[in-house]
Amino acid sequence: MIEVIRRRCPDKAQNWLNQTLTQLHAPLDRNLFGAAYAGVRRRLGGEPVIIDPEEQAALQGTELLSLNGHALDEVCRIFLLFRASECLAPGDYAPFISELYLRGDNYERQALLRGLTYLPDPERFVATAVEACRTNAQVIFEAIACDNPYPLxxxxxxxxxxxxxxxxxxxxxxxxxxxxxxxxxxxxxxxxxxxxxxxxxxxxxxxxxxxxxxxxxxxxxxxx
Structure with missing residues (x-):
């Protein structure tokens, strides 16, 4: 996933991304992660990611092919969520995801909900996904309910x-x-x-x- 993101980053955003990934390690600095997660759209923009044939071949057999058409900032946020899973104790990850959802803006929440399926042990996020279904914001509801295999x-x-x-x-x-x-x-x-x-x-x-x-x-x- 990271190569799909890097190939679409302008040089300035590439430098920011590389620096951010270097700083995200165990134990996770949650303030640093929060700033990076919130700042992705400003840094990378929201152009749709169109997976080319070479990338399709590399991703064949993985669920990542379904990210085709998602906004670049959304794909990057999903990657950051996955990176966070490597920096936290297993028992801390689901509460971390829940807190991130509750504190996020609409773009951040949509990325998180669309990314749940790709994260390790996704069944532990059911409470967060169900909470999202109670929202009054249609874009948030549709991020979990539409074009998303998680509820199924x-x-x-x-x-x-x-x-x-x-x-x-x-x-x-x-x-x-x-x-x-x-x-x-x-x-x-x-x-x-x-x-x-x-x-x-x-x-x-x-x-x-x-x-x-x-x-x-x-x-x-x-x-x-």
Missing amino acids: RYFPELNYNHMVLKALFIGSPLSRVVGLEERITPELVRMAEDYAAERRAAGRPVPEDIELITSNWGAKHEAI
């Missing part, structure tokens, strides 16, 4: 269902919820149908993509 892999059923219902409620497209079809259950179908009934009773339109829940569930049963 690690959310308990109740939390996953609540996330999907919130996506319906605030207008986040269900087509971007990774693996939705795999996580449809009778309870999720019931919740979606109850929500649709409430909307109709109030004379409000029902989101069209609710059919991604109800129709997929029906198709599953027809196939059995």
Whole structure:
């Protein structure tokens, strides 16, 4: 990942990045890390990272290919999060991630949430990811709920269902919820149908993509 970042850094940012990585070692200086994590966008900018064929070959077989199209500052922040895992005791890392999320701005939070899948032992960050689903900021909610495999892999059923219902409620497209079809259950179908009934009773339109829940569930049963 670091080479993907370096190849896109202007010289001045390259020097800053190299100096920062040299200073990030165990025991982690949290103030130094916080300043670096917050300053990435100002230093590197937010241009999308388009992975070229050479990089695709090098990253083949890793999940890092899915970073294609992410902003450069976001990719760098995810790398810094991974670097921090090497500088902290295992028991300190999940609380560190939680605190970083709570203290971050919108850009910092989005990068953290999109990076959870790539971090060591990602299941330990479920509490932080679930907390993100409670946000009032749609961009933060969509950072965990949309185009992100983390909920599919690690959310308990109740939390996953609540996330999907919130996506319906605030207008986040269900087509971007990774693996939705795999996580449809009778309870999720019931919740979606109850929500649709409430909307109709109030004379409000029902989101069209609710059919991604109800129709997929029906198709599953027809196939059995």
